Amino acid sequence: MIIVMAGGRSTRMGREKPVLKVGGKPMLLRVYGEAEKVGEAFVALSKNTPKTRELCLTEGIPFVETPGMGYVEDVGWLLQEFGPFVSISADLPFVKASDIGSIAKAFDGETSLTGILPLGRVPRDLKPVVYRNYAVVGLNTVGAGEEKFFELSNPLLALNVNTPEDLKLANEIARLVGR
Numbered sequence: 001m002i003i004v005m006a007g008g009r010s011t012r013m014g015r016e017k018p019v020l021k022v023g024g025k026p027m028l029l030r031v032y033g034e035a036e037k038v039g040e041a042f043v044a045l046s047k048n049t050p051k052t053r054e055l056c057l058t059e060g061i062p063f064v065e066t067p068g069m070g071y072v073e074d075v076g077w078l079l080q081e082f083g084p085f086v087s088i089s090a091d092l093p094f095v096k097a098s099d100i101g102s103i104a105k106a107f108d109g110e111t112s113l114t115g116i117l118p119l120g121r122v123p124r125d126l127k128p129v130v131y132r133n134y135a136v137v138g139l140n141t142v143g144a145g146e147e148k149f150f151e152l153s154n155p156l157l158a159l160n161v162n163t164p165e166d167l168k169l170a171n172e173i174a175r176l177v178g179r
Helices: 027-038 050-059 071-082 097-106 164-177
Strands: 002-005 041-045 063-065 085-089 112-118 129-131 134-142 147-151
Touching (some): 002 027, 027 041, 027 050, 027 085, 027 097, 041 050, 071 085, 071 134, 085 097, 097 112
Parallel strands (some): 041 063, 112 147
Antiparallel strands (some): 085 134, 112 134
């Protein structure tokens, strides 16, 4: 099962990120479209994302409403309600089905895998979250067991759209790569 996480408050952006357009298409539709190529997928939203709910209803995308108390709490709630799953942030506009498929294939249903990129693969204009010389990306698996890193290869996974500047950069990249 693949869950697109789209229920955050978007405080750094100042507006709901999943409905913002990259390359002329809402980020949620970009991410969900890739996820459903891999397997059963739905969107996790919350009271914080009414426009995202509206988009899901309009597009016929299945969704569930989480308590909306925070990312960690919502992930825990989803694990309890649905069991182990692949988690993708709705603000990863350049995630590909192959990225999702690779982490899903490695998932044993127990071990949580945190998607990472070696810093050498990260384009220099991006400012990812860094941990132990790796960029941590918003593509993971969630299980009840131990946590491990899972190395991905798509350098554009390092672009997590959190700020207006990130959105501008994502649109520039989309124009350049034709996505």
